[in-house]
Amino acid sequence: MSTVIVTQDNISSEIFHSSVPVLIDFWSSHDREKKAYASLEEISEEMKGVAKIVRINVNDEPDIAYRFKVNQVPTMLVYRGGAVTDTIVGQADKGTIKWLLGDRV
Numbered sequence: 001m002s003t004v005i006v007t008q009d010n011i012s013s014e015i016f017h018s019s020v021p022v023l024i025d026f027w028s029s030h031d032r033e034k035k036a037y038a039s040l041e042e043i044s045e046e047m048k049g050v051a052k053i054v055r056i057n058v059n060d061e062p063d064i065a066y067r068f069k070v071n072q073v074p075t076m077l078v079y080r081g082g083a084v085t086d087t088i089v090g091q092a093d094k095g096t097i098k099w100l101l102g103d104r105v
Helices: 009-015 033-046 062-067 094-101
Strands: 023-028 052-057 075-082 083-089
Touching: 009 023, 009 052, 023 033, 023 094, 033 052, 052 094, 075 094, 083 094
Parallel strands: 023 052
Antiparallel strands: 023 075, 075 083
16 A cells, blocks of 8 residues: 555654655545545555655544644645645546646646
8 A cells, every 4th residue: 555544643744744745635434435545546656756645534533634624525635845735625537636746747
């Protein structure tokens, strides 16, 4: 598995101190599609070293969701240079995610 599960214990190292852009995938075990998760794994492998993808289960980590003002799932945020630079509410295709993480050509 290439994506990382983020909790209160590792949020600082995995997101706030990351040297590469981070896609934060906020999800819930109640409404997560397996297809979307598989796509995130694929993107994570393809962008290894350039960007990373982390996942936060809002049921397990509601304080983190609150901190990022996430009100519905799925929501994806791009965290770069100490700030959230992009937000996707709902599903996004592979090309859009890769573009947001750095392939902005």
